[in-house]
Amino acid sequence: MARPLSEDKRNAILEAAAEVVAAAGVSAPTAKIAKAAGVAEGTLFTYFATKDALLNQLYLTLKAEVEAAMLAGIPASGAARERWRHFWDRYLDWGADQPAKRRAMRQLVVSDRITAQSREIGNRGFRDLEAMMAESRAAGVLRDQPAEFVAAVMEALAEAMLEFIAREPGRRQHYKQAGFEALWCAVAVP
């Protein structure tokens, strides 16, 4: 086979897309993304058939990245509150360390170019994550709310905290703490 499709190039395009979408929204020109990735305009389309395919792939990639970040180093056992805190901290650290990716995600989530199927697949990972937490709910630690509700509250609060962290990077720990307190109080049995 001649010059195989380069995984590096594919990743460069996705990284560039995150940067550019974060800065200019989903309507950013593909030419700008290609340039940022250091490839020719046409090359982008050998890796992603259409702009929509690229955006959907970016969405899935970012979703998977967040999930992987949250699961990394998760303690196999331990008090429910501690495990939740782990998730929360990893989530916020990821978001705070990758501001471009987080802003890109904000754009993608509200865009109608992300298909229902992508959203479905993207959430599947989180559902697995929540399944791991089913026990703590069963153990009576969490209020009686469906996993989706808990996840949505967590995401909402995390987003709000990340906004503050983005503006005041020095107070990351503060917002992580304050946010978690709010979260725990909101979802845990008092």
Add this chain to the structure above:
Amino acid sequence: MARPLSEDKRNAILEAAAEVVAAAGVSAPTAKIAKAAGVAEGTLFTYFATKDALLNQLYLTLKAEVEAAMLAGIPASGAARERWRHFWDRYLDWGADQPAKRRAMRQLVVSDRITAQSREIGNRGFRDLEAMMAESRAAGVLRDQPAEFVAAVMEALAEAMLEFIAREPGRRQHYKQAGFEALWCAVAVP
């Protein structure tokens, strides 16, 4: 349709813009907005100098509308929790009753076409609202967090609840209740 007067036309354009932006994002063509408003393409530009001006005005108008909805019928006195509950309920009712406007707002908030100045002005209203609440914080009902923090948490949770209500309109009361419990527990002194 009778030819509406000037002010009516302006409002028709803003209403149409909300609908169209909700459905197709901020990159929706001005021609589509004009058509939805029942005016000619060019007429839109006699009321709003540019598309950006229209989007920013829409943002401010919606912000003001939410604020007005929240303040309407506010009890002059009463327990802090009840007054907060009033705000919360009015906010969620507005969002649930005006799904298009809420979805339009989601698009506008993440768009880079909304200027910092607009955001500043838009939040001023909320700051006034919070000023009214300063006393409850002073009275030791709320945790020691800046008003912005409380507002951000409230908005984040409200958004999350509205997503659920949009999907299950019949359970509006349930989500209003569950959301408020989470909110109160997150911001109030335990």
Add this chain to the structure above:
Amino acid sequence: MARPLSEDKRNAILEAAAEVVAAAGVSAPTAKIAKAAGVAEGTLFTYFATKDALLNQLYLTLKAEVEAAMLAGIPASGAARERWRHFWDRYLDWGADQPAKRRAMRQLVVSDRITAQSREIGNRGFRDLEAMMAESRAAGVLRDQPAEFVAAVMEALAEAMLEFIAREPGRRQHYKQAGFEALWCAVAVP
């Protein structure tokens, strides 16, 4: 109504399209056509929704033009041979006087961008023309062939003669004569 769609501009675009398609085929850029017509690139699309729409319209327009040319000045009565000769002469004169349009037609006829429907409509006019000739066939002047056959032979011979005339304009009369003799002998009862 503001500035109405200009019939002149529409015609200018069709004329330009004929010129450009004649010279560069149906794959000629729309930008080139617009420029030749003296309008902006975008203007072309206010008159014709797509390039295909323009090409199909051009096809129909040219077909109608040929037909009109053939019918103009047709003697109401007279010997069949003279009436056929009239058609033949008008056809060849049109083709010889409008070389660009004729060459454009050559391109359009073989292009798969001209729809079956356009071809159907385009031939309808000729069928009317042939209907007028039914009598001569009935009168035993023409061989027993369907009208379509006669029309196809006429077109084929005309095309061949026009090629010669294009190369030797001075011998137009010669080729008109020679071609008609071939035609008549081919279709008439000996």
Add this chain to the structure above:
Amino acid sequence: MARPLSEDKRNAILEAAAEVVAAAGVSAPTAKIAKAAGVAEGTLFTYFATKDALLNQLYLTLKAEVEAAMLAGIPASGAARERWRHFWDRYLDWGADQPAKRRAMRQLVVSDRITAQSREIGNRGFRDLEAMMAESRAAGVLRDQPAEFVAAVMEALAEAMLEFIAREPGRRQHYKQAGFEALWCAVAVP
């Protein structure tokens, strides 16, 4: 599929080009042709330097093929009419049996990508053919027209008949007969 030898590959590309050009015109992508030929995109360019070179070669190849078909089995002597009939029949049989090649030819003939030189060379073969017929003209069988004229009339009528045959394959004999009668009457001394 066993990897074909060089000459086979060249032929495969030409055959594929005929199919693809017949279906999609001369603007069909070279990638499509390569795929249809079962070779890589780049390989096409080791056999033909440019797309134009391929198209011109295809034109010449098809021209040569028709000519060969017409000359095959030609009776060395015999009545002029019989020999003409032989040519005519072989021409129409070739066109009717190779509809793709014939349609490809139609596209090539009107394309400005076929150079004057190619056309010149392509017609040379036919001129040879006509040279063989010079004697019948000399013998007073044909009207006093240049060979080119006769050839053009023959081609024009053949094209027209092939259109009919393509639509009604069952009536091939009928159209061969009717067409030849028209041809003979058009070119022969009455």
Add this chain to the structure above:
DNA sequence: TATGAATGAGTGTTCATTCAT
């Protein structure tokens, strides 16, 4: 020699904005 990824000029079409009516 064969392959197919890489390239970037070119294409049809869209759209915010202007301006003649």
Add this chain to the structure above:
DNA sequence: CATGAATGAACACTCATTCAT
């Protein structure tokens, strides 16, 4: 002031051709 045709700069995507493998 209202209208919608006119404009031309973008934009997503295609494709002939090159060249690293």
